[in-house]
Amino acid sequence: MNEVTKQTVLVVDDTPENLDVIAGILKKNYKIRVATNGMKALKLADNASPPDIILLDIMMPEMDGYEVCQELKKNPRTARIPVIFVTAKGDVADETRGFELGAVDYITKPVSPPLVQARVKTHLALYDQERYLDSLVAERTKALEGTRLQIIRRLGRAAEFKDNETGMHVVRMSHYSRIIAEAMGMPEDYCDLLLQSAPMHDIGKIGIPDSILLKPGRLTDDEWVTMRKHPEIGALIIGDHDSELLKMAKIIAQNHHEKFDGSGYPNGLAGTDIPIEARIVAIADVFDALTTERPYKKAWTVEKAIDVIQQDAGSHFDPDLVEIFVQELAKVLEIKEKYAETVESIDDQLQRVVITEDS
Template identity: 60%
Template sequence: MVSDPIPRTILIVDDTPENIDILVYVLAPFYRTKVALSGKKALKIIQAAAPPDLILLDIMMPGLDGYQVCETLKGNPDTRTIPVIFVTAMGEVDDEKKGLELGAVDYITKPINPAIVLARVKTHLALYDQSRELTQQVALRTAELVKTRQQIIRRLGRAAEFKDNETGNHVIRMSHYCRAIARAAGMGPESVDILFNAAPMHDVGKIGIPDNILLKTGKLDRDEWAIMRTHAEIGAKIIGTHSDDLLGTAHMLALCHHEKWDGSGYPRGLKGEEIPLMARIVALADVFDALMSERPYKQAWPVEAAIRHVEEQSGRHFDPALLPAFRAALPEMILVKEKFSDRHGALADIDLA
């Protein structure tokens, strides 16, 4: 077997060091190898550096097992295409159907046969290359379609904002805030792009709220507040359910952007990490910008006061783990606030980039 001119990287995940040693011995002459003794460590390795080209993954591990690791990878747009091969004991073969359903491409039984390992790895790397090339070609051919879809999503978001914001620039600012925070939090580029383009749809459900409630200058009474809270579910219904990443994310953000870290939010009262990470970022960006924006019922807050509010609500309204990313993103966010200020009037061009 001839090694690649640029060695590929294989991540080996197994809680038994002896099993890792054997696989490294077999693969190291031909590939770069990285190792992890737990599922949690494997996810950290993947998120902290350039992702591996293929993963050899044990199933039975303490903490996060192989199934959970695979499901996490396949649920992330930045890692879902990485080939995962399960390496399992003979007694676990009956469980492989579950692994393949989760997105694994193959499985190898223990004790391993070096020739089989090398052959399977070579085959799936070749298939991965073909898949990436095809994906690039499709992306080039559909670029205009994607751009058109993004414009429609953004303009629907603006349509909702025009009901309670004279210029509608709020959705532009908070989309940029989301992107800055997500980048600072270490989110991968594809996920950041999806968040940036889906965020403008978070409040589309306001289209379904009567103007006498949405534009009321005084405090809402209990019945009015109950109606106002329905905008999250209305927005999710307007967008609908989709397998497409962008529209699926827009649906999730519309439904979950008013959930709070301590479980006191709505509509489902999700708590902590039950709330999708992107929704936690949108919640922070949305509130931060809303505080600094004039509304029929309030004056705009100074930037310093809005920052203090976010810090005070960390662990209650907002994910405390996002606070460092928020602070790191603040210089960029302040520039965005000025560039897309409501003082400049409604922007005719909604190309957010």
């Protein structure tokens, strides 16, 4: 087995002699990384090349092994890495706590080399099988996801046509949202859900009378009361479902007009009480609206739109997300150019809405 194909074992122990023992047992068949404390272990686990398995001591200063395991399982990027506790704490209560925290096995010191080799080999094989099965599921559901994405985006387009908007708005703003989420370090499956659910943000406009939605002039106070009902209408249209995608779509539809300072609607939420998905979509939606020509206005320049969004950081928008959006502006502009408005027919536009990650 060459070095490139070897799986990686992260060994965590505050005693160098113990690290040497475990490394000596496993180094022939695996790449070994070591950490002498919990914080270093978490950093090594949460990087671009994570370990395939972690052997974790319990009795360490500052952050013990139980705390390290808890943090690993809380982080979506490290939660699935198998953890084996290797420790002198051999009481049944200690083992029980370890398994409750998500460890897959428990080895007591002093260790038996054949036992360590066998346990590591077994759990790596199980982890490999789990990942393989996940890949099969992902492959077999790809066509279904494509169909689902098409339906969701067409529903989003239905709301746009009702609102006298045109073109690729839901495509662009959903990609802008994903760019923000990726820059935040969100897991890939979360970013996919956001991309697919964001197009339904304004589905509630279907329930707003045309006399208000298409009014060329300023709305009266009573008309604004009606207009501001569209987030709640959208939430009712989407409804309550077990689907994670529809759960997120409902959250976005209901909350994307909330403002960071609490002055938004429908519930006057403020700060981090506003769901993160809605805070992300708010920026993406407004940027695209400002920089796109609509029947009632000319397109703003990117520079002017960014100035306004930065001025509204902390009032309308989450300031941390605004900073991320500006940092990722080059990627945003690539999407803006790729899915620019055209004079296509509606049918052609709808065909182009069906976008996969391979496109």
